Amino acid sequence: MTPPAVPAALDPLVGAFLADPDRVRDALRHFGSPLHLVFPQVFTANLTALRDVLDAGRFGYRLCYAHKVNRSATFARTAATAGISIDVASARELRSALDSGFTADRIEVTGPKGLALLRTAAEAGVTVNVDNLWELAELAELAPELPVLLRVSGFAGSAPSRFGIDLADIDAALDLLVRSRQRLLGVAFHLDTAATGERVRAAGDCLSIIERAYARGLEPTVLNIGGGLRQVFTTDAAGYDAYDDALRAGLLGRGPAMHWGSSTFGYHVAEGMVHGGPVFHKYANTRSAPSILAELLAEPLPGHGGRALGAVLADNLLDLWLEPGKALVDHAGITVARVEFVKRAGNGATLVHLDLSRDTVTAADQEVLIDPIVLTDAESSPTGVFFAGHLCLERDLVTQRQVRVEALPVPGDPVVFANTAAYHMDLSATRAAMHPDVAKVAVLQRDNEFSLFPEDR
Numbered sequence: 131m132t133p134p135a136v137p138a139a140l141d142p143l144v145g146a147f148l149a150d151p152d153r154v155r156d157a158l159r160h161f162g163s164p165l166h167l168v169f170p171q172v173f174t175a176n177l178t179a180l181r182d183v184l185d186a187g188r189f190g191y192r193l194c195y196a197h198k199v200n201r202s203a204t205f206a207r208t209a210a211t212a213g214i215s216i217d218v219a220s221a222r223e224l225r226s227a228l229d230s231g232f233t234a235d236r237i238e239v240t241g242p243k244g245l246a247l248l249r250t251a252a253e254a255g256v257t258v259n260v261d262n263l264w265e266l267a268e269l270a271e272l273a274p275e276l277p278v279l280l281r282v283s284g285f286a287g288s289a290p291s292r293f294g295i296d297l298a299d300i301d302a303a304l305d306l307l308v309r310s311r312q313r314l315l316g317v318a319f320h321l322d323t324a325a326t327g328e329r330v331r332a333a334g335d336c337l338s339i340i341e342r343a344y345a346r347g348l349e350p351t352v353l354n355i356g357g358g359l360r361q362v363f364t365t366d367a368a369g370y371d372a373y374d375d376a377l378r379a380g381l382l383g384r385g386p387a388m389h390w391g392s393s394t395f396g397y398h399v400a401e402g403m404v405h406g407g408p409v410f411h412k413y414a415n416t417r418s419a420p421s422i423l424a425e426l427l428a429e430p431l432p433g434h435g436g437r438a439l440g441a442v443l444a445d446n447l448l449d450l451w452l453e454p455g456k457a458l459v460d461h462a463g464i465t466v467a468r469v470e471f472v473k474r475a476g477n478g479a480t481l482v483h484l485d486l487s488r489d490t491v492t493a494a495d496q497e498v499l500i501d502p503i504v505l506t507d508a509e510s511s512p513t514g515v516f517f518a519g520h521l522c523l524e525r526d527l528v529t530q531r532q533v534r535v536e537a538l539p540v541p542g543d544p545v546v547f548a549n550t551a552a553y554h555m556d557l558s559a560t561r562a563a564m565h566p567d568v569a570k571v572a573v574l575q576r577d578n579e580f581s582l583f584p585e586d587r
């Protein structure tokens with residue numbers, strides 16, 4: 131049996147670029163293989179779609195692009211030119227933001243910060259989204275004039291977080307702010323979930339903190355709901371489900387094995403059943419970031435007479451801040467590699483060897499459940515293959531699952547990994563085995579022509 135296909139969703143612009151395989155081969159010849167390609171025009175389109183949702187509300191807002199999803203200077207410059215703000219999480223990201231044209235008033239530093247980063251932030255005069263009480267006390271000494279947000283965590287019903295100030299410690303933080311006369315801009319949270327209910331509960335808790343701040347004479351005006359808006363990876367949710375079913379059947383021995391070796395993708399098999407949840411669940415999402423945001427804004431807030439979040443913000447003259455990362459780069463990047471050779475393994479599996487490693491295209495412990503796109507002129511019947519990486523490590527299988535290919539590729543054929551701009555490209559790119567860093571090239575479409583611009587490395 132050949133595995134069910136899980137086709138990647140492509141932005142039409144990226145689809146047009148890939149429509150001519152010679153263009154892809156030329157790019158590899160010119161800039162080397164493997165190659166990350168970023169599409170700033172797709173970033174801009176994603177931004178416009180989010181702005182359209184926000185513009186429909188009566189409240190002010192600020193979008194802070196979360197730089198950590200991708201190191202690309204192209205994306206940072208695109209965000210700067212579009213007039214939005216940026217969220218940075220390290221001194222080098224802060225440097226990158228300044229180099230990309232962001233002024234200090236449009237830069238926010240989040241995440242846990244050591245003394246060095248606090249000093250850099252203070253020198254630059256940027257807004258600090260405070261992660262903990264230690265940081266707040268340090269800032270009171272170091273730079274009491276800096277505007278701050280308090281990042282809150284510990285909401286009922288949310289997973290425990292290592293970030294933020296626990297709800298129980300918020301009053302201590304507010305007291306400290308009053309004593310140090312720091313300016314509290316607002317209250318923030320960031321949840322990595324698609325669950326609207328959880329976000330609404332967090333927003334409600336933060337609004338009540340804002341009330342408590344006013345009672346102490348502070349004047350916060352911002353509710354920052356962080357990032358976490360989802361990406362859409364596949365055009366075919368049914369294909370995803372069919373694959374998942376085939377994978378489970380294989381794990382149970384009731385069908386051909388889709389998995390490599392002892393990989394279980396987070397599932398465990400016991401008593402003739404497959405239990406647990408897979409590591410690739412987010413690849414099944416079909417709801418766009420703008421629709422998730424629109425739903426959140428329309429959701430009634432408990433304790434506010436059933437008024438929607440968006441209306442409560444407007445009524446209280448509060449600004450909404452968001453820190454989207456992956457939603458802004460959704461479909462705005464692909465990674466292309468070349469086939470080195472194809473071989474048969476001892477277990478009968480077909481291995482398609484590529485000139486990149488697994489962690490150039492895979493986020494941390496996840497298995498990507500969308501199919502790489504093979505650009506080949508070869509003709510054969512559809513078959514299932516594993517893609518293998520170029521590191522001398524057993525675990526460097528780019529896919530630990532069988533992927534359906536319509537025809538078996540030959541050496542030199544490009545293989546495209548779709549939608550790698552968020553966390554896949556840059557989160558863990560390996561330096562193992564002395565392979566060079568993968569080049570990043572921006573692709574611009576003008577009058578149906580594509581121009582390629584390599585980024586500095």
Ligand SMILES: *Cc1c(COP(=O)(O)O)cnc(C)c1O
Nearest residue numbers: 196240320357358453454455456
């Ligand atoms: C990572 C992160 C983001 C971006 O999250 P996405 O899920 O990519 O939108 C935003 N805010 C904070 C504080 C983060 O740590």
